[in-house]
Amino acid sequence: MTGANVEQWKRDITAAAEAIPGSGQVVLMEICGTHTVAIRRSGLRALLPKRVRLVSGPGCPVCVTSQGVIDALVDLAGRDGVTVATFGDMVRVPGTRSSLERKKAAGGRVAICYSVLDALDLARKRPDQLVVFAAVGFETTAPGSAVAVEMARAEGLPNFAILSAHKWVIPAMDALLAGGEVRIDGFICPGHVSVIIGSRAYEPIAARYRRPCVVAGFSAEQVLAGVAAILKQLAAGEARVGNVYAEAVRPEGNPEALARIHRVFEPADAAWRGLGTIPASGMDLRAEFAEFDAARRLGLPWPPSEAGTSERGCRCGDVIRGAIEPHECPLFGRACTPVHPIGPCMVSREGSCQAEYKYGRA
Amino acid sequence: MCLAVPGRIVTKEETVGVVDVRGNRLRAGLALVLEAEVGDWVLVHAGFAITTITPQDAAETNALLDQMEGIG
Numbered sequence A: 001m002t003g004a005n006v007e008q009w010k011r012d013i014t015a016a017a018e019a020i021p022g023s024g025q026v027v028l029m030e031i032c033g034t035h036t037v038a039i040r041r042s043g044l045r046a047l048l049p050k051r052v053r054l055v056s057g058p059g060c061p062v063c064v065t066s067q068g069v070i071d072a073l074v075d076l077a078g079r080d081g082v083t084v085a086t087f088g089d090m091v092r093v094p095g096t097r098s099s100l101e102r103k104k105a106a107g108g109r110v111a112i113c114y115s116v117l118d119a120l121d122l123a124r125k126r127p128d129q130l131v132v133f134a135a136v137g138f139e140t141t142a143p144g145s146a147v148a149v150e151m152a153r154a155e156g157l158p159n160f161a162i163l164s165a166h167k168w169v170i171p172a173m174d175a176l177l178a179g180g181e182v183r184i185d186g187f188i189c190p191g192h193v194s195v196i197i198g199s200r201a202y203e204p205i206a207a208r209y210r211r212p213c214v215v216a217g218f219s220a221e222q223v224l225a226g227v228a229a230i231l232k233q234l235a236a237g238e239a240r241v242g243n244v245y246a247e248a249v250r251p252e253g254n255p256e257a258l259a260r261i262h263r264v265f266e267p268a269d270a271a272w273r274g275l276g277t278i279p280a281s282g283m284d285l286r287a288e289f290a291e292f293d294a295a296r297r298l299g300l301p302w303p304p305s306e307a308g309t310s311e312r313g314c315r316c317g318d319v320i321r322g323a324i325e326p327h328e329c330p331l332f333g334r335a336c337t338p339v340h341p342i343g344p345c346m347v348s349r350e351g352s353c354q355a356e357y358k359y360g361r362a
Numbered sequence B: 001m002c003l004a005v006p007g008r009i010v011t012k013e014e015t016v017g018v019v020d021v022r023g024n025r026l027r028a029g030l031a032l033v034l035e036a037e038v039g040d041w042v043l044v045h046a047g048f049a050i051t052t053i054t055p056q057d058a059a060e061t062n063a064l065l066d067q068m069e070g071i072g
């Protein structure tokens, strides 16, 4: 961030914060792993007036993936004739008994890929293996999985499947507000998720709960612009959808990507680490794509059980809800570090625990 | 995994192409940006272009990424 800009933002934000009625804390939640990292890395929290507190919510896709899904993937990696293809940050997440990394060291088949297209390639090259793509991620990542499933069907690729743990962000925002455990006065909405779903998608949340929702890009300056926009709304007694990332986010999102998601997936109840089961927050493959659904094809209990989430004292669930800050976990920085992570929030580069460990509390 | 980075489409064959992301040539799915042509700028996330952007926005975003190298 450049000095002159920062001073201007600070003045704007301080003025808006002072204009908000009352004297209580104003809590703004970001729900995007990239925002979490940008905020910690830039020390942005320290620039804000005392009254304004930023809290990280369920924005890290790896972190919110339930223990049941991790365990299912670890189980698959140990099966004869199955290869699990996954994004790199999933492999070190400890499941209840093992992780993909440990399973691989013990002879299981785990392939790290940058994209689901790599998993398709692997399936083409290894007809002897059923390649199961670990489909985690929010609306930004889900369209790619949908495209891959349709490509596999078009070319008649018999040995490719996905295990879908894709999620919709908005039902989680709804669940957090309905739960009422954590105070949230406004949402800094995720930029790249919003490229797909559009800024308009937040209108029901803004209206129903009277909370400003402002879409921001991935940089610290964008987050500051988002914070300023939310505070101005609060000062004026408004609760609207705003968008400070209009260069990439349109009100309607990316209709083609949304159509692709809906063609291949249907909404399903899904378990989130820390949040429990949230209605219609998951994406299950539609029945007509059953042959590409690893859960159906291999007879996995689906949705998987939610058991084992707070194994060994890890408090990721509380961190994900914004109920505690990472340093409030007794294991933070002691038993749990990026080298020896105990929970996904320390494993993932976008997890709150790793971000705080690397860049500090501010 | 939330991050998307600017890339310029170098080649396109039906719905898959090659994009130049800050000097690296990567394969990218183009099925979500049907209007995009060779030479256009897109945001790339996990191997898929998710939207087109203007050259100016791409340049600004790249400048920011240079500043904060290492975030992903």
Ligand code: SF4
Residues within 6 Å of the ligand: A313, A314, A315, A316, A317, A319, A326, A329, A330, A331, A332, A333, A336, A337, A341, A342, A343, A344, A345, A346, A347, A353
């Ligand atoms: S510090 Fe480690 S153990 Fe504690 S909540 Fe974070 S990831 Fe879990």
